[in-house]
Amino acid sequence: MRKLLSVFLLSFSVVIVAQNKNYNTKKGFVANGYDVIAYFDGQATKGNADYTTEHDGVKFRFVNKENLEKFKANPGKYLPKYGGYCAYAIAVSGKKVSVNPETFEIRDGELYLFYNSGKNNTLQSWLAESPEELKQQADKNWEQIKSK
Numbered sequence: 001m002r003k004l005l006s007v008f009l010l011s012f013s014v015v016i017v018a019q020n021k022n023y024n025t026k027k028g029f030v031a032n033g034y035d036v037i038a039y040f041d042g043q044a045t046k047g048n049a050d051y052t053t054e055h056d057g058v059k060f061r062f063v064n065k066e067n068l069e070k071f072k073a074n075p076g077k078y079l080p081k082y083g084g085y086c087a088y089a090i091a092v093s094g095k096k097v098s099v100n101p102e103t104f105e106i107r108d109g110e111l112y113l114f115y116n117s118g119k120n121n122t123l124q125s126w127l128a129e130s131p132e133e134l135k136q137q138a139d140k141n142w143e144q145i146k147s148k
Helices: 002-020 065-073 087-093 122-128 131-145
Strands: 048-055 058-062 100-107 110-114
Touching: 048 065, 058 065, 087 110, 087 122, 087 131, 100 122, 100 131, 110 122, 122 131
Parallel strands: none
Antiparallel strands: 048 058, 100 110
16 A cells, blocks of 8 residues: 555656646746736736745746736636746747746737846847747747657
C-alpha cells in the first residue's frame, strides 16, 4: 500500500511539473506575481499575497478581491500569451525568456509580456517590427516549445 501511494504521489508531481513548463512562474507566480487583471486596466501592479489563486497548476496574485473574482469567473480571458514568457523572444528565436512584468501590451484583448533590461526593450522591437507578423510567428513557435 505504501509503495502504491508513493507511485501515485510521484505521478501526480510529474503532472504538476509538466504543467508548470507552460508558464513563466518566476518568483512562484505567473507574471512575477503581478495582477493579470490590472494589465487590462492599463496598469502593471504587483498582486497582494492576501488575494491568490491557482489555475492550471500555477499561482496568480491580485491586488484585490474584485480582481481575484474576475479571474476566477473567466481565467482564460486574462492569461498572458505564451505562458507569460517574452512574446518577442518566442516569435524571433522560439525561446522561453523571462520578462519584466512592467513591460506589457494589450493587443486584441490579449496580454503580452516582454523582456526589458538595460537598452534591450523587446516591446519596442515588437512594435517596430510588425506585431501582427511577429504574433503569427510566435503562435507557431509556441505550439512547438510550450511543453519543453
